Amino acid sequence: MNETNTARGIASHYRRVDVESTAVSTADGSEDTRGPANGDRVLTIRDLSVEIRRGERVVRPVSGVNLALNRGETLGIVGETGSGKSMTGFAIMGMLPAGGRVTGGSIDLGGKELVGLPAAQYRAIRGNDVAMVFQDSMTALNPTRRIGEQVAEPVRLHQGASKRAARGRAEEMLALVGLPRPAERLDDYPHQLSGGMRQRVMIAMALVCEPRVVIADEPTTALDVTIQAEILELLDDLKSRLGMSMILITHDMGVIARHADRVGVMYGGRVAETGPTPVLFSRTRHRYTHALLSSIPSLTHDRSEELFSIPGAPPDLTVAHVGCPFAPRCDAATDRCREEQPALSTEEDGHAHACWHPASGPTARVRARFAASTAILPEREAAPRLRVVDLRREYPAGSAGLFGRRRTVKAVSGVSFEVAAGETFGLVGESGCGKSSLGRMLVALDRPTSGEVIFDGEPVTRMSARALGARRTQLQMMFQDSNASLDPRMRIGTILREPLAIQGVGTRAQRTARARELLQDVGLPAGVMERYPHELSGGQRQRVGLARALALDPKVLVADEPVSALDVSIRSQVLNLMRRIQLERGLSSVVISHDLAVVRYLADRVGVMYLGKLVETGTTEEVYGAAAHPYTAGLLAAVPEADPRTRRPRLSARVRGELPSPIDPPSGCRFRTRCALATALCAETEPPLEPLAGTHRVACHHPLQQKRSAELTTR
Amino acid sequence: MTSRDMDAMTTATDAAADTATDAAARAEAEITTARNPVSARSALRWLRRNPLGLTGGLLLVLIAGFCFLGPLLYHTNQTEVDLVNAALPPGPGYPLGTDTNGFDVLGRLMEGGQVSLQIGLLAALFATTIGTVYGAVAGLAGGVVDGFLMRLVDIMLSVPFLFFVLILSARFHANALSLSLVIGGFSWLVSARLVRGEVLTLRVREFVLAARVMGASRRRLILTHLIPNALGVIIVNITFQVADAVLVVAALGFLGFGLTYPTADWGSQLASGVTYISADYWWLIYPVGGCIILTVLALNLLADALRDAVGRRAD
Incomplete structure (x- = not known):
């Protein structure tokens, strides 16, 4: 300790x-x-x-x-x-x-x-004078060797240290990168550590010989924002502490x-x-x-x-x-x-x-405004188009002992929200928070353990397969990786006609005409019809994915990480397209993403998920402008803004540590183990999702914003 | 040259080579490889770049030509015993000599090859058809059905195959069709396992989920998404199955349980040659042995090449 x-x-x-x-x-x-x-x-x-x-x-x-x-x-x-x-x-x-x-x-x-x-001289330099931190710690660490050996290896190779000395050095280094109880962890294998911890081990391995230059190639791309912030800070600290230079790719x-x-x-x-x-x-x-x-x-x-x-x-x-x-x-x-x-x-x-016509002036571009620029807020009187009531989903985890109770992964634990006609609801959270499991249940790809998904007054979750088949037209999904979601053996034309063919809409000629129309809507030339998915670029494929989801004129579109597989310059094309289509079609959509900025851009209302529960909901302005849950605030603080002038947030605002296991979630408030404000009350009773002001609701005993209406009503 | 290279070459619009080394992108490239369709044209192009696969393919064409077109150019009498000219060494009139019944060895090689290749191909087709359907049903059904069907396969795999075939062929007179059925009836087990595994990975892929969201029926999922995507693996498997079946036919013929006399396959020819091994009739052993080895080798080379092209382990 x-x-x-x-x-x-x-x-x-x-x-x-x-x-x-x-x-x-x-x-x-x-x-x-x-x-x-x-x-x-x-x-x-x-x-x-x-x-x-x-x-x-x-x-x-x-x-x-x-x-x-x-x-x-x-x-x-x-x-x-x-x-x-x-x-x-x-x-x-x-x-x-x-x-x-x-x-x-x-x-x-x-x-x-x-x-x-x-080659021989290069080997002497590699790992000693120049070292590299790789992106994926799961593949960059040898799964069959203990982490202590792996961290000690460069010391033995380059400095000819004895086994014992190298082990001591590895322990020091692991302490330096913030691995708790390094002496005990030396004999762990990589799979026994979490993603963030593995990345720390990899940094330790790169820095153990105190190289002059360390090259970090996308060191945090595979990690969640809160962990990313910690790892990047660690790299900064170590760089100045060890007097190194760093190339951050x-x-x-x-x-x-x-x-x-x-x-x-x-x-x-x-x-x-x-x-x-x-x-x-x-x-x-x-x-x-x-x-x-x-x-x-x-x-x-x-x-x-x-x-x-x-x-x-x-x-x-x-x-x-x-x-x-x-x-x-x-x-x-x-x-x-x-x-x-x-x-x-x-x-x-x-x-x-290197530019013949360099730009001058600030980076803020003149941007086109959307025709209907105001967010469509749900009409109070109208019934919501999609209603999710106390939805739960538990997956069996491994096998239980003979008499033991079967352990389950609590992916979604009692989530309720509503989406009005024409509204976009954003679900945001880190990996493992259950947002994708929730999305799959919304489009009936998976059945909940309990709870209901009610679409236009009818419970989708209890429908027979036959009734569901027809309802499918109204509930469509846009997938994350269009490379995986388009059948590689089909031409784009066939892919776009498929939903129509399945539902028996129109003749073949009509379907082709509709496919052409859809392509035009998403800004692709009709010539694309004859191509195979692998012949298109990532952005084009994602447009096809969107076009296919729209083919049946759905009322609800669930988009799971719609742009996270795309490059930055392509991402904005797809985001703009999605935004335009939402506004034009009066579509209700649910956008699921780990990227706070993406959700903010697309959604009218936002729900923040943590470990299977909604911890905060409200309009985009409410949640992003005045985050009430410490988790939301921590997430927002961890997102690096593309502007060096923005101050680094206070350290206390950060979410520290790792996500607890969804098999045995913490008692009371699930966030308490990573929360700076947690008290005994948080461990005992679970905070309900209570209204703060307007539509803003938060599930926290110690919200960062004053509970206005709630306080008044309870007293 | 790996299949990824081929993939990179065929997808001209794919981004630059930087992609391939970028760790994330590399993983993506591998996925793309596995996913990309193996169209006939790209398979051919790839074969041209793979000398071993090409050798296998050419060899196979040569062997098939030898067996099926050879008899048209080189007429021999393979029905009447000619004891006057029995067991002649290679010489004028008999390029590979004659066997102990006086049949011309070269002509008999062609005739026997026809039978062996036919049985091999038929057996492989039977095996793959049964295996594909069985495996697809098991993989898609999942749960108890899958468990039951696959345990059945495990049980059948543990039964000594040769033993059964021997009993069957001792009781019944085998002809080419029945022999193919028997061999096929035992060798579909491997294909079933393979296709099931394939379907298991395919059915959770996003494009199958996407079709389910559109309301596609199970039948449609199998026919339009699962089978076409598993086709590459199935084709590779057929090739391996043919090679195996040719060997099995040879083994049965060698043990004397093959086709009924006077129809001869390579296995029985080899057996009769081995009987006279002490008489030093080498021309009764080497040519036919060479034919069997070459055929199986050619098929395996081709199958290996195709497997690399499909980008997955199929064996």
Whole structure:
């Protein structure tokens, strides 16, 4: 227990230091407050080009990249899938995939040239001078070896330490990354740890030799927001504590804004723009960065404004390009952009961009407003279109002993809400909170253990299969991964006709006409009908998924994580489309997502779920503007905003620790184990979902907002 | 060259190579591979890039041509015993010699091959058809039905197959059709397991859920979604089954329980050659042995290549 406390003490000390130093650099807005002089350069990448040969195909994922990393600095590399950001990281590590090689340029690590280094010498550097933190801790850790051995391995390899010494070092390191009771955990296997803890182990493994440079490749993409915040802070602390430099590779502008000192924005294998974080965000020059920042839904932007969306899709890197790679998607592109490749030109403070027509002015774009910009609020008198009453779903977990009671996973434990006609209800929560199980029950893909789903006055949950078959037309679902939800053996035309064919609507010709109409509605050309799903891009497939869900003119649409599989620039296209269709069709929808900004953008009313229960509901403005449940507040605080000027939230506002097991949920309030405000009352009685003000309801004994109406009525 | 490469090549619109190394994207690429349809054209193209698979395919064409077209060009008498010319070594008039009954060995190889290949193919088709239906029903039904059906398969798999076939063929005179039925009737068990596993993974996939949300019937799910998507695996399985059946026919013929005289398959030819092994009639053993090995090898090479193309373990 003592060790844990010391580790925490150290960590919190450094956390404070770090917050202060960020404040300084933000105030100044210049690199020099933190960025040391050139003598402190740790890593310099000059004109780096990478080529990957696969059979007859040659891909150039990285071409002519220039980046520099100073001592003690975090360089964020941000870009979409295929932008070359990960490949740059792999090139530095000398771990390019089969068929890949560096075709030009240099990687200089403290005066040592890494390009063309013999394999044996590279091995001495890898893990010792440069280390990497991978995205998926489940696959990056060896499942058959104890974590102590895995963390100790680099020490034994590089420093020739004895088994005992290496083990001691591993224990120290695990304490440093905040693993509770590290001495006991040394002999655990990876599967015995939670996702967040495994990520900590992986960080320990990367940092155990105190490398000069650590490359974190999407270190938190697989994690929930609350855990993400903890892991990124930990990386920050360790970086300053151990005097390392870090390259943070991510697709998330928010993570960059909060954690990077300098940024390199990559697009199509090239650096589009680079500079100190505050400068790059406040005086964005490159058109791509500009467009990207405008297309991210945030927790603050005006919901009645349409998101800016970048048309088209990222470039195909198998063909050689002339000119600016972003030119085909850029609204400021001229002939020069299409013919001549812009070079990276430096402006003040090391801020450089590769754009012929750099943008000037703030990032806030002029956004189109929605025609019907006001949210449609439920009419009090009208009966709700969809009503969920005390819905419960328990799944059997493993097998019980002979006499023991069968253990169950309580996925959904008594959820009630209503969705009015034309209203969008957003369900938000972390993974494992039961939101997807709930969504499946809404469309009758799964039957609840108890409770009802009532659609237009009829209980869907008790319908016979036959009655349900016809009702299906009214309740449709849009799936998360359109790659999985479209039958790979069917053409798009067949896929769109299928719901009509199943329900026996119209003749074949009429169905085809309807399919064409639907494609037009979601902004796809009719030529797509003859294609197979794998021939389309992710964004196009998701549009097809939406079109199919709309084919039967449903009254209720349940969208489960509709955009989480998409890249940022594609995401806003789909979000805008969904928003437009909701408004045009008067559709009631339920949007399920872990992404608070997505739910905020799409939903009129929001329900926050935690461990199978709704902890807070209300209109979007109520919940996001005045969060009453400590969990909601913690979630909101954990979301990194794509703006370095926003202050990091107070540490107490954070949700700490891990999600308890849904097999044995905590007594009383389920959130109490992670809540800073928890008292004895919370452990004893479960707080009911009570009204606060207006439609705002919260299930908490100690809400962050005053209970106005509730207090009056009870007294 | 892996199947992922093929996949990457066929999907021109897929994003750049960076994708493949990005850990998340790599996982996605693998899923895509497993999901992508194996159209006839892409399978052919892939075969061209896979020398071993291509060798297998070409070899198979050659063997089939030898057995079925050979007799049209090379006429021999395979019905009348000719003891004057019995057991001649290869020489003029008899490129591979004659056997102890005076039949021309080369001609007999062709005739025997026809029988062996026919039985192999028929047995494999029977086995796969029964197995596919059985496995699909078990996989889709799930629960108790699935448990019962699959335990039945386990029980049948534990029965010594050869023993049963021997009893059956001792009691009845076998012809090509009945032999195929018997072999097929025992070898569908493996296909059933395979297809059940396939259906189990397919039925929880989102596109099947999507069809259920639209109100699709169970029949429709099986016919339009499950079977077409399991087809790749089924085709690969047929190829392996043919190879197995050819071997089984050979084994039965060798033990003397194959087809009735004078119809000869490769197995019985081999058996009669082995009888005279002390007389050093090598031409009665090597050519037919070579034919069996080559055929099975060719089928296995082809099946391996197809399996890689489908992107899953099918055996």
